[in-house]
Amino acid sequence: MRLKPPDTVPERIGFLLLPRFAMVAFFSAIEPLRIANRIDGRPLFEWDLISHDGEPVVASNGMTLAVSSSLHAAPQVPSLAVCASFEPENGIDDELIDWLRECAREGCVLGGMDTGCYALAAAGLLDDQTVTLHWECLADFRARFPRVDVVESIYEVTDEGFSCAGGSAAIDMSLDLIRRRHGDALAKQVRAQLIHEQGRRPASRQRDPAIPQExxxxxxxxxxxxxxxxxxxxxxxxxxxxxxxxxxxxxxxxxxxxxxxxxxxxxxxxxxxxxxxxxxxxxxxxxxxxxxxxxxxxxxxxxxxxxxxxxxxxxxxxxxxxx
Known part of the structure; x- marks a missing residue:
């Protein structure tokens, strides 16, 4: 999901699943890539699923998803998305922080989905960067990490990293990746398969708050x-x-x-x-x-x-x- 195209195809993306991650955001990111592979007839994208210990991870909806490797057995990938949701800080420890910092040192472009930016910010990897995350957590995140420029947008993609607000916003971010890598025509075909409305841009707002009955x-x-x-x-x-x-x-x-x-x-x-x-x-x-x-x-x-x-x-x- 990095801005700079990879040297080879298929493009490999890692997904780190933290406990109680948002499955809807994860699948919303994966499915456009899978459909792009099917339409094009070749593997344009591949992905690796990673957990802290290599064991299956229970999502916020109670479903369990198997992974392919643990932190220290994970393959080196050009991009890695940290997937979280409720209580994101419960899955963060010194081992995870050290591993994320090592990924950054090796040139991996890191991103967060839903509340995944909590782990990256805790590792000190987001200072002075612009990121987004789910609107429910914006106030708390700003208070905990004042050096990070957090905005209420659908998704953000910069030279330094990427982030999305979770939910269906992950579809828009993946469609944007497909468009940048392989053109508008393929992105539109994928969007049609998903029965997804016109792709939203990063500046699209997450919500339209209602006025309480006061x-x-x-x-x-x-x-x-x-x-x-x-x-x-x-x-x-x-x-x-x-x-x-x-x-x-x-x-x-x-x-x-x-x-x-x-x-x-x-x-x-x-x-x-x-x-x-x-x-x-x-x-x-x-x-x-x-x-x-x-x-x-x-x-x-x-x-x-x-x-x-x-x-x-x-x-x-x-x-x-x-x-």
Whole structure:
């Protein structure tokens, strides 16, 4: 899943399965590769399944999957995906961390699926990199690993590594790999076999959060939506609601585990996302319409949220429309 193509075909990818890994994400990554092999008539991709001790691994759904090797008997592969899910840190120990660091020293490109980035971050292999993981874990991951740039996107592929949010996002990441290695035509054929909608790009958002049925929170969100171009300060917002800003802060923390400032920014960026994809307005006009003083501040905030700049997203939207 590395950006740079391998020297030989088939391309070999390792999958490290941690206890209670997300089977849906694992199979979502494997199946597009299997279908690509069948359509092309030759093995374009091969994979090795690895567990800590070489024994079968129980997934989060209770099913058990056999593997081909243990950590220290595993073949050297150009790319390795760490697959995890619930309680990802329970499968991390010094032996695993040492092994991951050795893989990195040998030039293996490492990635995480669902919550697999916890193991890579614990090994110190993600500092100053941009990664994504399942949205439920974003706040905890940011608190534990502040040196990692974590974003709420579908998947990320860079020169340093790769990551995806789990679930069906792994399909999109594998389709992107097939497209980059073997062309759009094969990727579209694989997508058709999977009965999968138009492939999502990395900047696609993971979720569309609903507003809890809390009257004061709904009023706050209505005020935010009505003041996207000229954002209110949080104190002004609280004054409009007739409550203290401390109470407003507690309200958002209780229902969304986010501050009012974070929520307000996310709504402005969500509006910008739709404008970039659905309208021909310039990036300058969109940045002003969403309350940003300059395109540069808009671009920084947008990339942190979606893993791509406004210009990159616009180019992707245009490309998707042309296909």
């Amino acid at each position: 009257p004061m929170l709904q009023r706050a969100m209505t005020l935010m939506e009505a003041n996207l171009a000229s954002p209110l300060s949080i104190r002004a917002l609280a004054n409009e609601l007739g409550i203290t800003w401390r109470r407003l802060d507690r309200l958002f923390a209780r229902h969304w585990a986010m501050s009012p400032q974070q929520t307000y920014l996310a709504r402005r960026l969500d509006h910008a996302y739709r404008l970039l994809c659905e309208t021909p307005h310039s990036i300058m006009d969109i940045s002003l319409a969403c309350g940003f003083a300059s395109p540069s501040s808009f671009s920084r905030a947008f990339r942190h949220q979606y893993g791509a700049t406004p210009r990159q997203l616009r180019q992707q939207a245009v490309s998707n429309h042309a296909q």
